[in-house]
Structure formats: structure tokens, C-alpha cells
Amino acid sequence: MGLIVQKYGGTSVGDIERIKNVAKKVSHDKQKGDRLVVVLSAMSGKTDELIKLAYQITDEPSERELDMLISTGERVTIPLLAMALQKLGHKAVSLSGRQSGIFTDAMHTKARITKIDKNYVNKYLNDDYIVVIAGFQGISENSNVTTLGRGGSDTTAVALAVALNADKCEIYTDVDGVYTTDPNIVSNARRIERISYEEMLEMASLGAKVLQTRSVEFAAKYRMPVVVKSTFKEGPGTWVVEEESSMEKVLVSSVVFDKNQAKMTIVGVPDKPGIAAKIFGVIAREEINVDMIIQNVGTSGLTDLSLTVPRVEAGKAMKLLNEAVKEINAKSVLIDEEIGKVSIVGVGMRSHTGVAAKLFSLLADANINIEMIATSEIKISCIIRRADVDRAVRILHAGFQLGGEAPRAEQAQ
Numbered sequence: 001m002g003l004i005v006q007k008y009g010g011t012s013v014g015d016i017e018r019i020k021n022v023a024k025k026v027s028h029d030k031q032k033g034d035r036l037v038v039v040l041s042a043m044s045g046k047t048d049e050l051i052k053l054a055y056q057i058t059d060e061p062s063e064r065e066l067d068m069l070i071s072t073g074e075r076v077t078i079p080l081l082a083m084a085l086q087k088l089g090h091k092a093v094s095l096s097g098r099q100s101g102i103f104t105d106a107m108h109t110k111a112r113i114t115k116i117d118k119n120y121v122n123k124y125l126n127d128d129y130i131v132v133i134a135g136f137q138g139i140s141e142n143s144n145v146t147t148l149g150r151g152g153s154d155t156t157a158v159a160l161a162v163a164l165n166a167d168k169c170e171i172y173t174d175v176d177g178v179y180t181t182d183p184n185i186v187s188n189a190r191r192i193e194r195i196s197y198e199e200m201l202e203m204a205s206l207g208a209k210v211l212q213t214r215s216v217e218f219a220a221k222y223r224m225p226v227v228v229k230s231t232f233k234e235g236p237g238t239w240v241v242e243e244e245s246s247m248e249k250v251l252v253s254s255v256v257f258d259k260n261q262a263k264m265t266i267v268g269v270p271d272k273p274g275i276a277a278k279i280f281g282v283i284a285r286e287e288i289n290v291d292m293i294i295q296n297v298g299t300s301g302l303t304d305l306s307l308t309v310p311r312v313e314a315g316k317a318m319k320l321l322n323e324a325v326k327e328i329n330a331k332s333v334l335i336d337e338e339i340g341k342v343s344i345v346g347v348g349m350r351s352h353t354g355v356a357a358k359l360f361s362l363l364a365d366a367n368i369n370i371e372m373i374a375t376s377e378i379k380i381s382c383i384i385r386r387a388d389v390d391r392a393v394r395i396l397h398a399g400f401q402l403g404g405e406a407p408r409a410e411q412a413q
Contacts, residue, residue, distance in 0.1 A: 002167040003125070004029070005037045007135060007157035010044035011174040012231040013077045022172075022231065023084035026130060030090060035125050037164065039135040039157040040081060042073025063108035067137075067147045071097070074134035074153070082132045092130040095121065097137035097145075102156065104138035104146045110287060111146035112214070113138060113155065116163035125164075133160065151212030158218040158226065168225045170237075171211065176230035177238035178203070178210050180402040181255040185393050188403035192253060193236065196243040199253050199345050202379045206343045207258025216240065243347060251355065252346040252400040257389050259340045261291070262314035263372070264321060265306040268331030272301075275328050279305070282320045288313045291341070292374045292383060302331075306372065308383060311337055339371065340389035343381040344396060350377045362399040368392050 006026065013019050022038075030036055050070045054061040078094035085092035101117030124131045135153025140146050148155050154171060161169035176191065178200065183189040195203075197220035204213040210228055219226045219240060229237035269275055276295075283290055291308045309317045314337060321333045349355050359380055363370060368391070372383035384392055397403065 001033050001035060003035045003037070003164060004168060004170060005039065005157050005161040005164065005166045006170045006172060007039040007153055008041065008231060009153065009171075009173045010041040010046070012172055013040055013042075013081070014044040016080070018231075019077065019080050020084050023081055023088060025172075025231070026081075026085060027088045027090060030130055034167075035128075037121065037125070037131045037133060037160055037166070038081065039133050039153055039160065040074055040077045041135050041153040042070075043077060046073040046076070064144060067108045067145050071134070071137040071145050071147055074136055078132045078134050082130075085130055085132070090130050091128060092132060093124050094132045094134075095124075096134050097156070098139040100133045100160070102138035102159070104140055104148070106140045106142065106144065106146070107287060108144070108146055110149035111138060111140070113148070113159050114141075116159060118163045121160070121164065148214070149212075151209075151215070154212040154215035155218060158215040158224055161224050162218060162222040166224070168227060169219070171215075171226060171228045172231040173210065173228065174230065174232065175210065175228075176233060176235045177228050178208070178240075178254075180253065181393055181397050182257070185257075185390050186255075186397045186403070189397065190403055192238050194239045194241055194244065195253060196347055197240060198243060198378060199347055200240045202343075202345045202376070203254055203256050206256040206345065206379065206381060207260075207341065208254070208256045211240070251348040251352055252344045252402065253348075254345050255393050255396045255400070255402065256343045256345060257340060257393050259386050259389055260311045261308050261339050261341050261383070262311045262317075263306060263308050263336040263339050263383065264314070264317060265304055265334045265336075266321060266325060266330050266332075267304050267334060268302045269295075269305050270301065270328060270330065271303045276305070278328055279321070279324050282324045283309075283317060286316060286320060288317050288320075292372045292381070294372050308339070308341070308372070338386050339383050340386040341381055341383055342389055342392045342396065343379055344400065345379045347378050349379070356380055358399065359396065362395050363392060366391065366395050368395075 082092040082094040103115045104111035135156040178192050179189045181189045201216045204211050204216050226240040227237045294306045296304045368388045370382045374381045
């Protein structure tokens with residue numbers, strides 16, 4: 001008898017009928033003889049609705065109180081699913097993050113899991129219960145409710161799978177797997193059957209919304225097999241697993257994009273040691289994720305420094321950088337929110353040349369200007385105008401022949 005952790009996203013539990021359908025699906029899986037832990041998100045749109053309520057009260061809601069508020073979304077769906085399973089004849093129990101023993105640090109609205117006390121969950125599993133757990137939330141050591149940030153239910157599910165030594169973690173969502181790019185933009189985007197942790201991590205961090213970045217980090221660190229499936233139709237989904245030799249034969253696996261970026265340029269930065277540390281130290285203390293960084297060649301003792309951050313955090317970052325400008329005697333901070341990022345990802349890039357040149361040529365031929373570039377062993381990212389992102393995605397997807405059959409490394413030589 002195996003142990004499986006399943007996670008169902010907001011669209012999967014978006015209303016009562018969908019919760020009943022999830023219950024039927026879980027019931028069917030339970031009848032196969034496995035022990036089941038089911039992690040749920042809030043109903044689709046509920047978290048945003050709760051956040052809007054907070055901002056109707058105040059322009060600067062306390063993050064502690066915000067966590068208390070938005071954690072209620074999952075505490076609606078979990079008892080409803082438990083009731084639906086009970087009606088189908090199963091023993092089922094719903095548990096909050098606190099009851100599930102999910103402990104986090106004290107960083108409200110984007111807490112990180114520090115440990116999981118699995119004893120309470122195991123007690124129910126050993127008594128053959130289906131355990132339904134609230135995703136996205138935990139408890140800090142000082143007993144405050146915390147939330148894990150957008151997509152945090154994925155992280156909850158994978159972390160529980162690791163802690164409980166599950167056989168696999170199944171992520172159910174509104175898509176039937178991981179695709180070579182967004183099918184809404186490229187009609188012949190292809191579902192990927194198996195992808196490495198490393199590729200999936202790059203894709204998640206670059207803007208792919210199928211899995212949350214930290215959930216992939218957990219899975220990779222502990223080698224937990226993850227499969228992404230659709231709640232609404234049967235299919236094999238996409239397995240996220242350790243890298244296999246066949247994966248290196250595929251030069252580029254996917255084209256990923258992110259339209260929710262902002263670029264900030266600090267003008268007239270004194271070109272001397274320690275200045276960058278001061279700038280990024282301020283940003284780091286507020287846990288704002290900096291993506292790309294470019295520093296121009298200094299002249300007359302001054303330089304310009306550009307960086308990108310998520311657009312949702314641009315206002316906070318701008319305020320911090322304006323304070324830093326005064327401290328370091330720079331001139332000003334400029335902000336550009338009309339940018340987007342397009343990236344290609346593939347483990348085959350590690351051992352083959354010519355990929356960057358091909359990417360740059362494809363964009364140049366389309367008259368798409370590249371403003372910033374970042375690379376790793378298995379990815380190349382470019383900042384371009386936000387208005388050009390969809391066109392760039394289609395051009396790169398076609399140029400690297402990602403539709404239909406997987407492109408082989410020799411095709412790009």
C-alpha cells in the first residue's frame with residue numbers, strides 16, 4: 001500500500017460541483033488501496049477577494065493580519081471536501097496548516113517552511129483516513145498564522161510528500177501537464193512527457209505558472225517525483241524527475257515568458273567598492289526578488305546600474321532604492337514597467353554551442369530589441385518590450401522547432 005500526496009488548485013475546487021468532482025476522483029484513487037493526503041488551495045479568486053477586502057479597510061494592512069485573513073480561503077475548501085468524501089463512505093478529516101504540523105519562519109505573506117511535525121497526520125493515515133490539508137499556510141514558532149506566498153499550496157504538497165516519505169506527489173490543475181510554451185499563445189505547443197528538476201526550476205523561476213518555484217526546489221533537493229495532471233480530463237501528465245540521458249538530446253525544451261516585470265535604473269552611482277552591497281542589501285532585507293542585474297562601464301567615477309524585480313513589488317523597491325540613492329549620493333532612480341522577459345530553457349544547451357547566436361538572430365530578424373540578457377548553463381533570458389513578448393514567444397518556439405516532435409541537438413548545429 002503506497003502513500004500519495006495530491007494537490008488540487010483553485011480552479012479544481014472553484015465551486016461546490018467541482019469540489020464534489022474532486023471528491024469522486026479522490027474516492028476512485030482511494031479504492032486502489034493507497035493512503036492519500038490531499039492538499040487544497042482556496043477557491044479560484046478567493047484569495048484576491050480577501051486581499052481586496054483588506055485594502056478597503058486600510059492602504060497598508062498589517063502583514064500579520066493579512067495572513068490571518070487570507071489563510072481562511074483554504075479553511076473553506078478543506079472541510080467541504082472532507083464532507084464530500086464522508087458522504088461517499090470514506091473516513092476523512094480536514095486539517096489546517098497548524099494542525100498538520102507545518103512550521104515556518106516569521107516572514108508573513110511569504111514564509112518558508114522550517115519543519116513538519118508529521119505525527120498528527122500519520123495518526124490519521126494509520127487509521128485509514130483520507131487526510132485533507134489546507135495548502136499555502138503554516139504556523140510560526142511564536143504561534144502566528146503565516147502564508148507561503150503565491151502558489152504556496154504546491155510547496156505545501158511537495159514538503160508534506162517529502163516529510164511523509166510519500167511515493168509521489170501529484171499536482172492537479174487546469175492544464176494536463178507542462179508544455180513547450182503557453183498553448184494560449186502558440187497553438188501547436190507540445191506537452192512534455194518528462195522534464196528534469198533543473199529545467200522545471202528554471203521554467204518556474206522564469207514565469208511558467210504550472211508549478212511554484214519553491215515546490216520544485218523541495219522536489220529536487222529530496223528527489224521527490226512530481227507529476228502534473230489535469231483535474232478535468234484523464235491523461236499521463238508531465239513527470240518532473242531527475243535528469244535522464246535522453247533529455248540532453250533535446251536542445252531547447254521550452255520557451256517561457258513573464259510580462260510582470262519592472263526595470264529600475266539607478267543613475268550616477270559612484271563607481272567604487274561596497275556601493276552595490278549597500279544597494280542590494282536594502283532590497284534583500286525586504287526579501288524582494290531581484291532577477292537581472294546590469295552595470296554599465298563607469299566613466300568619470302560614475303556608472304548606471306539596472307535591475308529587474310516583479311512588477312507587484314516595484315513600488316516597494318522604488319521606495320527602498322530612492323532611500324539608497326540618498327545614502328550613496330547617486331543621482332536618481334528611473335522605473336520602466338513596460339518590459340517583459342522571454343527565455344529559452346533546455347539541459348541540452350549545456351553541451352551544445354550556437355544556441356545564443358540563434359536566439360539573437362531570430363529576435364533581430366523580427367526587429368525585436370534586446371535590452372538586458374542573463375544566462376545560465378541551461379537558460380538564456382532576454383528583457384524586451386512587453387508589447388513584443390507574445391510575438392517573440394511564437395518566433396522562438398517556431399525557430400527552435402518545439403511544436404510536434406522534440407527538436408534534436410543536431411538540428412541547431
